[in-house]
Amino acid sequence: MSDLIEIKIPDLGGADEVEIVEILVQTGDAVEQEQTLAVMESDKATMDLPANMAGTIQEIIIKVGDKVSQGTLVAMLRPSAVADSNKTEPAVAEEKPAEQVKEEAPKAEPVKQQPAETKVVSEPVERAGKAHATPSIRMFARELGVDLVKIPQGTGRKGRILKEDVQAFVKKVMAEGIAQSGGAGISPIPVVDFSQFGETEVKPLSKIKRLTGDHMVRVCLNLPMVTQHDEADITEMEDFRKAHNANSPEYKLTGLVFIIKALTAALKQFPQFNSSLSADGQSLIFKQYTNVGIAVETPNGLVVPVIRDAEQKSLNELSAALIDLSGKAREGKLPPAAMQGGSMSISSLGGIGGTAFTPIVNAPEVAILGVSRAKMQPVWNGKEFVPRLMLPLDLTYDHRVIDGAEAARFLVAITQSLGDIRRLLL
């Protein structure tokens, strides 16, 4: 049995996007060579589409009204010799299975799922140059998910891949995987001998740094992240804060607690920011609690303690919790439980400087709020430039869960709350 023949639009003499105005054949029709199958109409002329060989139309791909160009697939044709029902076939045995399978797959419908294409039954030829391994070893490799082609040479007779070779390969891959934490098929950064450039000293990374590093790579490889930037006018908030701090020295408030408060309000308004993706990525888990993580720099590295039920806490209580947790964090006394269960995290570099940055989401959370240094800026109020204290905010989010418009609204809600903290009472 031979393959179906594709009938394509021939060279139309430069004409493009020509319309099919009539189709003269139907599926199952027998056609002669040069018989007109369809009529096309361009701006300038009407053209016939002839059959390039005799046979039976197996399928018509185009329909009237379609715009076609050179190379567009029009129909599938079974050439005469094969279409003939009287053809004698090798009844039971076919020695060309590879070709058969291709023929069986519904070629003309590329959109459909075609599991048959992966069928390995039929490719003795292609495999001739492939892995030199016996059926039982091929089964063993399949169970472990090892692609035998990746083992160039076995230790068996004439390079045959043995069970031990597969085991050794798995061990090697696992060892490399642990050493490099890379994965995802990404080649590692080349090793460089820095001592050739001058004196060097090797110091081991702290455990926290190593864990943070692993976590950051995991997040970067797994999450499609986008960062949204905005500014909050905190002139009045700062006035209030400074006045308050002057009057009640025992409960001094930092700007961060206001941001936490504004964040919890926004989380209430936009619950999708207080969610996580399920393990299979098919559903969203909404959290009924509002716990805010705060990135804290410590001598050993970055930790993110979590303030529980932040939305129920007053500014004073938030302030107390913050002092308590960051103190413990710096002393290295945070229990693991205190670093789990966050709704969203805040990374504030405002005390140090910077105009903007792109924080990395603390997955499985779906967003993180970055805070840079507030700066007095001239702001146009409609009549004149007035000096306002502007706080740059950066919101990085997991685009699988959150769309850009949502993120923009979320960040606007925070800037509005900080711009007029009376809103937080609403």
Add this chain to the structure above:
Amino acid sequence: MADLHTEVLILGGGPGGYTAAFRAADLGKQVTLVERYPVIGGVCLNVGCIPSKALLHLAHIIHEAEEVESHGISFGKPKIDLDKIRSWKEGVSKALNVGLAGLAKQRNIKVVQGVGSFESANSMLVEGDEGKQVISFDDVIIAAGSQATQIPVFPNDDPRLWDSTGALNLTEIPKKLLIVGGGIIGLEMATVYHALGSEISVVELMDQIIPGCDSDLVRPLHKRIKKQYKNIWLETKVESIKALKSGLKVSFSGDKAPDAETFDAVLVAVGRRPNGLKVGADKAGIEVNDMGFIPVNAQQQTNVEHIYAIGDIVGNPMLAHKAAHEGRVAAEVISGEKSAFDALTIPAVAYTDPEVTWMGLTENEAKKQGIEYDKGAFPWAASGRSLSLGRNEGLTKIICEKETGRVLGAGMVGPNAGELIAEAVLALEMGADAEDIGLTIHPHPSLSETFAFAAEVVTGSITDLYIKKR
């Protein structure tokens, strides 16, 4: 609501279906097998491989008895008792039916007789003699096989127009029998009826019998049957068949077409069509292609994850040993094993006289694909074992990768060639090269040593032939 629920449902009790059923049951699944006939075994056991081999055995004996006459032994003309042959043949099938029923019972497999058709992706309606029932299932394996291709314009209702099943029924020995289709099935039945006394004509559309097989392997068979049969018409098409009182009048077309001729019976053996369009696949959302095949992946899964398909219905070659292997894969995947159809080749055998068999890459295909190969051929005229059987036309050939010597394909023609091909398949699967085979001691004198000799032709170490150094 379903009348019955089963973990694994298998549609079709042929070699693919029953192998899948047995394997799934052995792996701890609760299995129900739906079969439309009262016995399991399918086409292979009831109207295919097994009864045809029983008849071919008798044909070989008849031929051998004839041939030994010239070696000094004569039995006289054989007396043929058609009823006795038929009942013996049926007995062979029956013994296997009973054996299979026992194997199913020992595994607690429920066998439901009836014709199954999908109602949904999780249920099947089975219509049998005892009424209808709906069976729901977790997983299903479609093993509903194929049937002989009919040519619509032929008088298919005429009892003198046979398909392979009709030919195996052995209702009569026609004086003049035309075989339409020079493939394996047609030629096997030609062998049987020739031995029983029919005058055989074969008509084939392609330019050789057993199309697809390398011509050097077909030639010895062609040469022998050309003497035995009345006609072998190649590149000839049957134009029409008219049912007359005196017989079936067949007209031919083509450059070498003979005049119209009347036959007492005509066997149409032009291939088989898969039954993919007959199982209600659309109701379960299963993709079926225009030819009626159900596409599957290496795990035998259709486009619907828990619906598997095996055997003739998923593609060529339509062979029982392919179906059985696929059945095991499907059953194992359903049972959570990481199984896949990973075989490098499916061997083919024509149980003609001489037998023709091949596996892996054919020479035709190697040339077509531009693969560099070395070929080793050993004529059985130089095999003591073959000559002692009174036969000298056989040939064993091996195709090896030029660079590595690795076995890519092999083929044999000669008496019992079908039994020799398994070694070549093992060599291919094990990645053996010509040297490995030549260095393996084969018993002498045997037909099997011709495979080692062919390998030695490739390595240049053959002593049983003299091949001048190039």
